[in-house]
Amino acid sequence: MLSTAATIVFAASLHSQEPRLLQVRYSVWAASGEFETAALGFRFQSQRGRLYRLQESEDLKQWENTDHVASGNGGLCEIVVPTLKDRQFFRITYELDDHFLSEITGIEYPIHVYEPPGLDETEVLPIIYATDGQWITSSFSSMIEEKGIRAILVTIEQGPGDRRAIDYLLPGAIDYFAFLKTELIPTVESIYSIDTENRSLCGTSYGGLFVGLSLLMDDVEAPLFRNYLSFDGSFYTHRSETYALEQARFEASQTMKARLILSSATRYPNNHIAVGRFQSRLQEREYEGLEIVRLSYPVVHNDVADPSFDEALDILFPDP
Known part of the structure; x- marks a missing residue:
């Protein structure tokens, strides 16, 4: 009783x-x-x-x-x-959950998810992870929906106190990439049925730099991402550290199974020259399997994310 x-x-x-x-x-x-x-x-x-x-x-x-x-x-x-x-x-x-407390970085990140309408939980879909969710969540989600693309979008806000200036740059980017790889992505993909061969990472400005760093930090044999979307990335920041990371990646393997979409703004202010230098560095290496798509737009830096993502979607999903 x-x-x-x-x-x-x-x-x-x-x-x-x-x-x-x-x-x-x-x-x-x-x-x-x-x-x-x-x-x-x-x-x-x-x-x-x-x-x-x-x-x-x-x-x-x-x-x-x-x-x-x-x-x-x-x-x-x-x-x-x-x-x-x-x-x-x-x-x-x-x-x-709409907040994720990382054990690795010690930071709680607000999380947003776009699901296509009528989602069947067993439907296997491509997925895009995007940084700086505090700015791009609404517009990126709307573009996916308007194009009728069957994909999941996960946007991660930067966290408190301009945390992006730590997480998206070296050395903090090492821990942030580990957070994505070992904490956030396994949790997300235990909930959704994901096409792991069509996983993308997207970022703009510092976030675009982080995307480039992630390309260099990703596993040589079994990379986490297939597509890397870097929009007007801040590749002028710590150039020597970035190039040292690229040198280590090149020495590990001259094969890089990835598609890198690099965009830049051409109206001042912009990172057009810095993005071009990063592109040239990778092209000079002639990595086997690396496809680089170069885009540019007659806008200022702060306006580059939306047109870049819009065209990147057409590249990633030509027949939605």
Whole structure:
């Protein structure tokens, strides 16, 4: 018999075959007399960056969200809900949280996701990860939708205190790339069905420099990204460090299986010359498998992201 203060804790360790579902099913009967209230608890191992939500049902057919949620922290999570019903079923679903606290950088990043309309959770789609989500989320999402492209867009805001000036430049870019590779991307792609051969990284200005650095830091044998979209990248910054990284990459392998889309603004102010120098450096190496697409636009630096992304989408998805 359950007392008023009793808590039933179940280890939700059985994963359903249904996507985004951590399923536990129990029937709970309220005791009679003075024992009318019980608390039902679910304890489970969480994954960083996921938001877990408790759903309830009376017939296992219609499920409704409750107000009981928990943010995954990589450790043990618990959702406790008082229940008064004499029979009720529960399950825990998960989705991408709108904030991701990185264990590597120690920074919490706001996250935004664009999903194409009518998304079937089993549909395998290409994905684009983009930096500086605080500026480009709305316009980039709208372009994908207007073109009818079936793709996922994940935009990551820079975090507090102009964090981009640390994360997108060396040496901070090393940890930020590790955050993407080992924390954010595995979490995102545990929720969505992704074509891992069509994964793209996009950035503008400092973010464009980070894209170039990522091309050089990515795994030689099994690169994380297929497409690198660098828009008016700030390649004038720490040129010697960037070239040293490129030298190490060249010594590791002269094969680079990637497509690099380099754009630049041509009206002052711009990074047109710096982008051209980075392009020339890579072309002189004659990396096997590297395709470079060069674009430019008669706009100033701050206006280059949207036209660059618009044309890059047409290159990446010629037949949406």
